[in-house]
Every structure is written in C-alpha cells, then in structure tokens.
Amino acid sequence: MAAGDTSTLPRRELLGRASALAGLVVSFAPGMRLIDLAAAKPDGEAASAEVRWGMLVDTTRCVSGCDACVNACATEHGLEMTDRPEIDAQWIRKVDLIDEDSGKEISLPVMCQHCEDAPCVAVCPTGASFRREDGIVLVNQHTCIGCRYCMMACPYKARSFIHINLTGQRTHSPRGKGTVESCTFCVHRVDRDREPACVEACTAAGHQALLFGDLSDNEGELAQRLGEVQTQQLRSDLGTNPGVHYHGL
Amino acid sequence: MGSVWRLLPLIMLTGVLPWSVIADEPIFPRARGERCVEPVGVMRRAHFEFLNHQGQQTVERGIRIGRHSLAGCVGCHAARDQNADWVPVSAPGQFCDSCHSYAAVRIDCFSCHRAVPEADRAMGN
C-alpha cells in the first residue's frame, strides 16, 4: 500500500463522527470549521476515549529475517543506530522464537503494547508517562526527568533511554538525550487518519502481518478479525491488557 | 577607606554604563513569510506560553491545529548559509539564539526538537 492511500485504513465511522458532533456541540475548539466534520478525525479534535487504538500481529504472516517494519519505524522517527546496539533506541524489534517443546519457529515484532493498565504509567513519578484518552501510551518528554523507572517496570522491554546527544530529529518526532521514549503508534499519523509506519511498510512488503485499528469499534476490521482468529496478549497474566494482540503464538 | 565605599556605586556605574549603551541589540536573519502569527510585541513576551500551551495540547490530547507551533517558528525563521544549507535557529546569531543570548535565557527546546525545516513538510505539527 502506497503512503497516503487510505482505502484500506481502519475507519472510525459512526463513533468517530458521533464524537466529532458531540465535540461540536459541547466544546467547540476555536478555529474548528464545519468542513472538518467531513474528515473522520479533525486535527482540532482531542483524542477521544470512545476509541481505543490497537493492533493485531499475525505471526503466521510475519517473515523471519524481514525487518521492513523496523526500518520504516527508524526512518519515520529518525532513529539512528550507533556502533553500540545496547544503547540504541529500538521502538520496534523483531524477535525470533523457538518453541521449547516442539521446536516451532516464530518471528514477530515487539513494540510498546499500549497497555490499558500500563506499569510505566503507574510508576512514573512526574506523570510524564501517560495514556492518551484513545489508549496510546506516550512519554511527555517535557516532564520526563529521565529516572528510567518506567523501563524497570515495563514487562515488554519496550522503552529506550537516550544515552547520547541527538541531532537531525524529525519535525514530527521530537526526541532527545536524557529522556525515555518508545513506540507512539505513530500518533502524529493516527491523528491525521493515517496508519503507523510499520503497518504501512508491512503491507507494502506484501506480508500484511500487521493490522491497525480501533479495538472498540465492533464493526471495524480489527475487531472483526479479533473475533475470527485466536489471539493472545503478551504476558496477559500480568493483567496489563495490552492494545497489541498476537495471533499464532 | 570610607570614601572608596562611597564611590562604589559610581565605580560600578562606570563599569556597567558603557556596556549597556554599546551592547549590541540582537541581530538575526530576516524571517520568510509575510508576518508573524502574533504581533511582534506580544510574541516577544509570550512566545513561550504560546508554545508551551500548544505543545501540551498536542502531546496530551492530540490536537494538531493552532498557529503556535514550534515547527511553524522554525519554518519561517530558519536561515540558509552560503551553501544554501539550513542553519539551526538555535545556532549562534540565529533567530532564537540571538535574543536568548542577549537575555541570558537558556533554550530547552532544541535538544529534542528539530531546529531546521524539514524538506518534505511545509508546515509542522
């Protein structure tokens, strides 16, 4: 799928428009025009709790050795690798698994799981680690003091601390030394009704292992697929209720 | 001894006066674009409040409209050097730095934010 092609994008349809209408009536943001209603998500509208962004990773379609999603993420967010991988920021990584009993091999991407009850949000002393209304877990780097407690708490090793001075950041993805960061579900794209870069890249590579969408939209493609196939969340025993679901584990 | 102390204000003045008269007003490259999103006087005083407010709105609530974006500032105020390469607005003598150096206020934006316009984006977030 080419960048910007929205034909297969998850739609928020009724809910999204209903909330846009509600927003129009209740608290009309200054500068918001009627024409915005035509778009599924006006830029001026705040993230809504009626949406919960999530993802389905189909490990049966994910190809070992393919890292299209990882590269797309690095390009999108300007993540540059150094010669010391242990301090590099990795928002999404490919993990290769071997079943200890059957020897079955599985390849899958792991990124921030955007938990409903996120340990990183619970432990953050300043509230910099937070969960947006629509379920996306982010770091507000303006208030992050770089204590790394969220990295201690995250069950998925999804976060990276910036160990060096950075230059050449992307405009839409500010990031810098001394703060913690992780996958944002490409929130800058999602707010403009586009898919995360990794999903786009996976589709472009012909694998279609990643499906992004609204978990609370029962009519949406994501919820439909989740109803059809058997899926599981990582470390579901911890009760974090991640927004990312895996099929084929 | 006492007379020296009485002269102290005068001594201090002679140290300070010439500098405050001579000290260069900030000089910075001309901005592109017609005019700023706010009157210049308002911007000089309140640009941080504007930026901070819009930044919080964007980060916490995903509201991506509004005219007070840092990327918008960078878009108009970044200059090119003789090789036509962008110069960061935070570089010495550039738009942000010239005033902030003059006022001795540290900028805490550009360790994270991009300080030059990005090629494929006309407007920022």
Place this chain on the structure above:
Amino acid sequence: MNNTGYHVAPAQGFWLFVLILVPMVIAALWSAHQMDTAGHAITGMNNQVVWGLPHVFAVFLILCASGALNPASLSTVFGRTRYAPIARLSGVFAICLLVGGLVVLVLDLGRPDRLQVAITTYNFRSIFAWNVFGYTGFIVIVGVYLACSMDNAPRGAVKTAGYVAFAWRILLTSGTGAIFGVLVAREGYDAAILVPLFVATSFALGTAIFLIGLVLSFRWNGQVPDPEVLTKLGRLLAIFVLVVLCLVAVQTLTSLYGGRERGVVEFLLFSGGVYPVLFWLGQVGLGSILPLMLLYSRRARGCASILTASVLVMVGGLCQLYVLIIGGQVYPLRIFPGYRSSSSFFDGVVADYAPTLWEVLLGVGGVAMAVLLCLVAMRTLPLLPRALPLKPGTLVRDP
C-alpha cells in the same frame, strides 16, 4: 535536654578531612556534569541495565540514613536513656546520609536540570513519587526532632517528634523496598518480602555506619563512647544481620522451591558469573557470617572487632544491593514463556554491565558528601556529648 552537656568538635583535623573530602565531592559533580553533557553513554548503563552503580550507592546511603536514626529512636521511642547523649548525633548522621544519597540519585537522572519538575509535578500512583515525599519529610521531621532536643523544647515535644520520626523512617524504607517490590515484570524483584528485607537491611546498615561514625567522631575529639552503648549496639547489629540473613534465606528458598522466580534466583546464586561471587563471598561471607562471628565470639569481643564487623556489614550491604539492583536487571525478562527468544534488542540473553569510572566517582562522591556534611555539622553544632577521655596509645577503649 540542653546544650550544656555537649560541645562542638575541635578545629584540629577538621580541615585535613575537608581537604580530602571536597575533591571527592567535586569529582562527583564533575562526573555528573560529564554525564549530563555527553549523555549516559559514558557510563556502563544501557537500555538493558538502566539503573547502575549510582543507584546502588544511592539506595545504600538512603538505607544507611534511616538506620542511622536507630540510637535516637532507642532513646526517645524505646526509653533507653543510655542512648540519649548520642541521639542528636544519630539524627544528624541520618539527615546527612540521606542528603548524600539523594544527591547521587538526582545527579544520575537523565535530566537533573528538571529537578524542579520532580518536586512540583506528581503522579500519586507512583511509589517513586511517594518516596520523594518520604525523603523530604524525613529531613524535615528529623530536623524538627533535632531542633526540639537542642533548643530545650518540652520533653513531650521531643518525644512526639521522635515517635513521628521513627514511624516515618519505617515508612520511608518500606517505600524504598516497594520501589522494587512492585515491579511485576521483573522476576528478581516482584515480591512483597522486599519491603521487610529493606527495612531490616536499613537497620543493619544504619547501625553499622552509626557505630563507625560514633567511634571515629569521638576519637576525633579525643574521647571514647560509652562502652556499654558500643556493646549493646554491637549486639543489635548482630541481630539485624541475622534477620536480614533469614529474610534472604526465606526469599531465595521459596523461589528455588518452585515458581517462576526460580530462573533468576538460580542465576544470582549459582550460574550468573560475578553475581554469585558477590552474593556468597560478599553478602553472605564477608557481610554476614564473618561479622556475626566477630560480634558473637567471646575472644573477639571488643571495640576493634565491633568496628571491623561494622565495616564488613557495610561491604556486605553494598554487595547485597549490587546483586539485587544490577543482577535483577541483567537477567532477561521472560516475555514469551515456553519459548527461547532472540533479537537485536538483547531478548533472552543476559545483559552486560560494567560500571565506568564516572559512576564510581559519582557514587563514592555521594558518600564523601554525606561524611563532609556530618563533619561540618559536628564542627558547627553542639552534637558531641562530654564523655570519657581517650586512654593514651589506644585507638579506642575496649568496652
């Protein structure tokens, strides 16, 4: 209480200590500045081991701080009047050690310049945020206690402040333990027993560091502490060390018996390279068994052996915290039970960590700052009770 029975430490030797300690503090600040300008890349820390040696020192000093308040609590809360003369020394040690620990903690932040954010913006679900209150509250409460006892406040006021301080220090160390205890994702930490373990460890470490501080500061003034106090604190130290040892045994044995923590405990105790060495040799051998032998053996009883035991307990405490904090992180997270995993992000492998000189300078500098603050306090405030003069030719009089 009043100040007539107390005196300020003499100038003799003071500047020598200042001359030794100030460069150490400057080295720590310099190291922090390096970490701030170049980033944490110059440390041994990475995205797998996010808390390194500075945290070991910070937690060590914080535990020492609350434990150093023991003699004051013994005097005020438990009515042991024998400890009354050294109660204010105990309070001052507690504050100074805590400040030293906090300085290390703050300077190791990714953005230490945002300290103001940390103390003005709170997420009340965060144990860390509770601890910020715990630390500042501790300094204020112990400060009030000291002011009451030094300013001829009514006995009731001193007693109340002492009770509050005692309750607060228990909460404080519980909170420090809970920082690790609530980390559900990490098998090396996720256990409620970490809370009593931290409280017990603070009792042991605090008593040990107080004993050392007491003997040295009295020696500095050409005096000896009350031998009875030394013996009793030595016995208390032995009990605390035993309690810590028991709690560690309970924790490891429960984990080894079964359950998902088995892997990490086997790693820390047997297969994990440097960590088993630090555990058995440092924490158990040097830090527990040997001091217990020194404190309980009939022949070795005496001031020198109590001092040696105290130093050993502190070495053991550092080893214990290193094994817990670093060892608990290098062991891989189990994100996919039942699978062997590998990735570019070090999934499924034991992480590498070796502290760099910068971290050593920062950690040791925190200790130096605590000691320096103690010395300045003793040099400016009437903290030292008039006590027995030192017998010529001996380090300290045997109790």
